[in-house]
Amino acid sequence: MLKVLIPTMMLFPTIWLTSPKWLWTTTTAHSLLIASASLTWLKWTSEAGWAFSNMYLATDPLSTPLLVLTCWLLPLMILASQNHINPEPVGRQRSYITLLALLQTFLIMAFGATEIIMFYIMFEATLIPTLIIITRWGNQAERLNAGTYFLFYTLAGSLPLLVALLLLQQSTGTLSMLVLQYSQPLQLSSWGHMAWWAGCLVAFLVKMPLYGVHLWLPKAHVEAPVAGSMVLAAVLLKLGGYGMMRMMVTLDPLSKELAYPFIILALWGIIMTGSICLRQTDLKSLIAYSSVSHMGLVAGGVLIQTPWGFSGAIILMIAHGLASSALFCLANTAYERTHSRTMMLARGLQMIFPLTAVWWLAANLANLALPPLPNLMGELMIITTLFNWSPWTILLTGLGALITASYSLYMFLMSQRGPTPNHIMGLQPFHTREHLLMTLHLIPIILLMTKPELMWGWCY
Amino acid sequence: MASRLSRIWPTLSRVRLSAALGSRCVSQTPKSSASGAAVASDLQPVSPAAQDSHGHAEVSPFEKNPDFHGFHHHDSFVDQWNMKLAFFFGISVAIVIGGTFIHYLPDHGMRQWARREAERLIKQRESEGLPLMTENFYDPSTIVLPSSGEE
Numbered sequence: 001m002l003k004v005l006i007p008t009m010m011l012f013p014t015i016w017l018t019s020p021k022w023l024w025t026t027t028t029a030h031s032l033l034i035a036s037a038s039l040t041w042l043k044w045t046s047e048a049g050w051a052f053s054n055m056y057l058a059t060d061p062l063s064t065p066l067l068v069l070t071c072w073l074l075p076l077m078i079l080a081s082q083n084h085i086n087p088e089p090v091g092r093q094r095s096y097i098t099l100l101a102l103l104q105t106f107l108i109m110a111f112g113a114t115e116i117i118m119f120y121i122m123f124e125a126t127l128i129p130t131l132i133i134i135t136r137w138g139n140q141a142e143r144l145n146a147g148t149y150f151l152f153y154t155l156a157g158s159l160p161l162l163v164a165l166l167l168l169q170q171s172t173g174t175l176s177m178l179v180l181q182y183s184q185p186l187q188l189s190s191w192g193h194m195a196w197w198a199g200c201l202v203a204f205l206v207k208m209p210l211y212g213v214h215l216w217l218p219k220a221h222v223e224a225p226v227a228g229s230m231v232l233a234a235v236l237l238k239l240g241g242y243g244m245m246r247m248m249v250t251l252d253p254l255s256k257e258l259a260y261p262f263i264i265l266a267l268w269g270i271i272m273t274g275s276i277c278l279r280q281t282d283l284k285s286l287i288a289y290s291s292v293s294h295m296g297l298v299a300g301g302v303l304i305q306t307p308w309g310f311s312g313a314i315i316l317m318i319a320h321g322l323a324s325s326a327l328f329c330l331a332n333t334a335y336e337r338t339h340s341r342t343m344m345l346a347r348g349l350q351m352i353f354p355l356t357a358v359w360w361l362a363a364n365l366a367n368l369a370l371p372p373l374p375n376l377m378g379e380l381m382i383i384t385t386l387f388n389w390s391p392w393t394i395l396l397t398g399l400g401a402l403i404t405a406s407y408s409l410y411m412f413l414m415s416q417r418g419p420t421p422n423h424i425m426g427l428q429p430f431h432t433r434e435h436l437l438m439t440l441h442l443i444p445i446i447l448l449m450t451k452p453e454l455m456w457g458w459c460y
Numbered sequence: 461m462a463s464r465l466s467r468i469w470p471t472l473s474r475v476r477l478s479a480a481l482g483s484r485c486v487s488q489t490p491k492s493s494a495s496g497a498a499v500a501s502d503l504q505p506v507s508p509a510a511q512d513s514h515g516h517a518e519v520s521p522f523e524k525n526p527d528f529h530g531f532h533h534h535d536s537f538v539d540q541w542n543m544k545l546a547f548f549f550g551i552s553v554a555i556v557i558g559g560t561f562i563h564y565l566p567d568h569g570m571r572q573w574a575r576r577e578a579e580r581l582i583k584q585r586e587s588e589g590l591p592l593m594t595e596n597f598y599d600p601s602t603i604v605l606p607s608s609g610e611e
Binding site for chain 2: 021022024025028029032033035036039040042043044047072075079082083086428429431432433434436439440443444447451453454
């Protein structure tokens with residue numbers, strides 16, 4: 001654990017002491033080395049689950065894929081931001097990368113936490129750098145509103161969580177995940193207990209987000225700069241899913257009945273947000289709503305509490321993290337050239353950027369869950385487990401899969417196919433950096449097809 | 461559409477090379493039937509000397525440095541080295557070496573062994589004519605049941 005955490009902390013001196021000329025080179029190389037070191041976490045040495053532990057942090061098959069995803073994303077964020085941050089003064093460039101590295105540190109500690117209060121503190125701590133990134137480096141005036149929605153939605157959900165956790169600490173005497181997984185099921189029956197159950201989960205449902213409390217997401221994703229959008233879509237949403245999976249251990253047996261409305265809301269959200277995607281004119285907004293749709297499926301999978309549901313949820317989280325981040329990078333390449341997110345304005349790009357059209361196709365195929373990519377595998381497992389719970393869900397999930405395919409294809413056809421309008425005939429060619437960024441997103445998805453057991457969680 | 465493109469292609473290729481003369485987004489092609497749509501940049505006046513927010517003004521960085529990789533605008537040496545290191549650490553180290561490490565990870569939980577063993581046992585039992593599996597997991601003679609009847 002420390003062999004990744006200490007180099008991550010050492011990123012801060014690297015950022016502030018490197019000469020301006022070599023700032024981006026060194027931070028990219030340093031963070032890629034950290035990402036390579038994080039792959040050692042995939043060697044699960046113990047059969048009992050928890051490995052690489054010290055007094056406060058440990059990894060287990062649930063947190064490992066998310067930790068590796070987090071570490072992989074930092075160099076990708078740095079690569080993506082390099083172009084639009086470069087014109088700023090060096091001090092501000094350093095601050096920007098510092099915020100990204102700070103976010104990374106908090107996320108590693110959040111996913112690695114063994115004590116739920118530590119997870120909670122890191123969960124809240126990730127809000128600060130993200131808020132600063134959105135409100136300081138966002139491009140439109142709406143970023144302030146977006147930051148407000150982002151901050152207060154999450155805080156409103158997490159205050160009940162704090163109370164619930166303190167209550168849990170008082171009744172069980174511990175909040176260590178290692179101990180709680182073996183504790184006796186709690187006697188939960190009264191209305192107060194139901195409120196406690198809801199308090200434990202609301203924060204994570206807001207973070208996921210669940211349809212109904214999802215309004216912060218399109219705003220935050222759209223107004224954030226590309227690195228902010230990437231980290232939000234790829235990792236921060238997964239904090240919610242991860243938190244839910246950890247809390248589910250202690251929330252039985254109430255979850256059998258109480259999860260019902262949330263599962264239905266999640267499933268309904270898949271269809272509603274998918275339909276909204278078909279009506280979007282703003283490219284980033286479309287990708288943001290598609291994130292809500294996929295996370296609705298993950299929420300359904302987690303709330304079902306079956307082994308397949310959990311495995312499907314983890315697989316879908318990792319695959320969606322990479323695919324969604326790839327789409328945001330592509331949207332940013334279009335934005336940097338045309339300074340507009342309107343899809344109508346940047347269409348027919350295949351004629352002028354043929355190789356990039358391949359990346360667009362691959363990312364959209366991943367988003368629409370094309371077999372044999374892990375996106376489909378996760379979705380199939382969740383759909384199957386939901387069908388087992390209630391056959392009627394197949395109507396919602398099947399329709400949702402159909403709508404997902406429609407809006408992904410719509411995004412592809414809208415941006416790539418058709419005649420290229422004259423006002424964008426003279427755009428800058430694609431940079432090597434941008435091609436590298438896309439390959440670093442897509443190659444892991446393809447490689448994960450060959451060894452999916454890395455993502456199966458506890459059930460492996 | 462291809463015929464329209466071939467008509468304006470010669471002008472188009474000249475447009476890209478002479479991007480220094482005009483703004484990025486204004487079409488330099490002669491107004492033909494192909495350019496029916498309103499041009500977006502007509503909405504705002506563009507001054508050629510204006511520095512846009514990316515700092516590369518109206519000049520494409522490919523003008524000065526045809527081998528621009530997208531990493532550093534003004535220094536081609538840094539740009540090239542940034543590209544080399546990003547590719548080396550990103551692909552050669554992280555994906556290739558990391559991928560090899562992951563490929564050779566031990567068989568966690570003996571799952572792959574279990575599958576191979578099952579296939580081996582099936583093949584062995586089929587060739588010996590034995591049933592694949594006995595109905596009883598435990599030997600029934602070792603199970604002691606409470607006597608039924610009076611309790």
